[in-house]
Amino acid sequence: KEIAVIGLGYIGLPTAIMFANAGFRVTGYEIREDVVRSINSGKAHIIEPEIDELLKKAVSSGNLRATSDPEEIRNKDAYIICVQTPLKEDKTPDLSYLESAVRTVAERMKKGSLVVIESTVPPLTTVKMAKLIEEIRGFKAGEDFYMVHAPERVMPGRIFKELVYNSRIFGGITPESSEIAEKLYRSFVKGQTFKTSSTVSEVVKLMENTFRDVNIALANEFAFLAHQYGVNVFEAIELANTHPRVNIHLPGIGVGGHCLPKDPHLLLWPAKEDFGLIRTAREINDSMPLFTKDLLFSAFKQLNVPPEEAVVAVLGLAYKGNSDDTRNSPAIAFIDAIKDDVREVRSYDPFVGGSAESLEEALRGADAAVIATDHTAFKNLNWEELGKLMRTKILIDGRHIIDKPPRGFLFKGIGRGEY
Ligand code: SAJ
Structure with missing residues (x-):
């Protein structure tokens, strides 16, 4: 054949x-x-x-x-x-x-x-x-x-x-x-x-990715609420998921890639009516880079860093960990959202490249580091050492890869409540 x-x-x-x-x-x-x-x-x-x-x-x-x-x-x-x-x-x-x-x-x-x-x-x-x-x-x-x-x-x-x-x-x-x-x-x-x-079959495929997108949006909304209550949402999700019939996904800086941000739109497109939930979930997930920006700017305010003078190092450009794929990456949406409001944005990604050649180069003299991709290489970094390179020690975790906030830093993470 x-x-x-x-x-x-x-x-x-x-x-x-x-x-x-x-x-x-x-x-x-x-x-x-x-x-x-x-x-x-x-x-x-x-x-x-x-x-x-x-x-x-x-x-x-x-x-x-x-x-x-x-x-x-x-x-x-x-x-x-x-x-x-x-x-x-x-x-x-x-x-x-x-x-x-x-x-x-x-x-x-x-x-x-x-x-x-x-x-x-x-x-x-x-x-x-x-x-x-x-x-x-x-x-x-x-x-x-x-x-x-x-x-x-x-x-x-x-x-x-x-x-x-x-x-x-x-x-x-x-x-x-x-x-x-x-x-x-x-x-x-x-x-x-x-x-x-x-x-x-067409509907099945679109439902699979829409399920994931809506579930992540729910996790993101839980993260917003966790900030209101001063709760660590990851601890709460882990405990909720010990229930045999609950499987909450993970909140984060956003949903990227070539499938999840697109497929809910394909599912809705030929329909005569729109029932709201799927579209709202998309909007929530698309708003996550802006939520991350709010966390960053509230940190600037706390430490009296004028945003227009701030240098920001974005760690990760890929849409998900250990990948070199930047399609619809929330890291890039985040950079676009802040670039006109700060003095300089640098990026470093071991798979994609970026404006800086190394992590150290990205962090030298920076006022904030923002983790945008969950690359394994970004886990278990010695932040107390890396912090010595920075002008102001602000660390924003958009992917929940920092377990314990490093000493000497103003740390904020999506869904981590306040510290
Ligand atoms: N993400 C979260 N929280 C989570 C899980 C993922 O914020 O709990 C983010 C990721 O960081 C990433 C985005 O969502 O930015 C998408 O990542 P993913 O791993 O969920 O999905 P894809 O796009 O790499 O692959 C998906 C898969 N679909 C499902 O798991 C239902 C894959 O099996 C499909 O083949 C692929 O879409 C596709 O081609 O449709």
């Missing part, structure tokens, strides 16, 4: 590798020519454990080849679409990448092809895309071709494990579509597999 994977990014490339190493002949279609060259020479353009060995194996066996020529994906048995579905400026979905991928496929598929959408999409999109293929080719969906939504669920850093062991959903536009897709993915998936309709 021959497979084409459209879009060789964080999801498409690992998926193409899995199919190739399971014995299929896979053509990866990608418009970025530098990425195509790199993949064909056996070098991955993304950082992920095991990817280099697995890619080399796939390319040297002859089973995987990348191309930016759409003519090379003609007449395949299956097409797997893994393109991005970002938000536009006005927070509505930008489906242009998906639509152009579907057109590319529609013009080149054959009777009997299976089309899989792995991208996260607003409800009803798969059905619409099936109609688009019908219009372009005059094929009948469910008879002349099969189509499913099969959302990816992997976490960067664990992709090759999760691709195999996570459970998967196959949402077909017809039951036969789900069955054909399930059988195909069973070639490497060892987790449980479930079959449903494409619209259920």
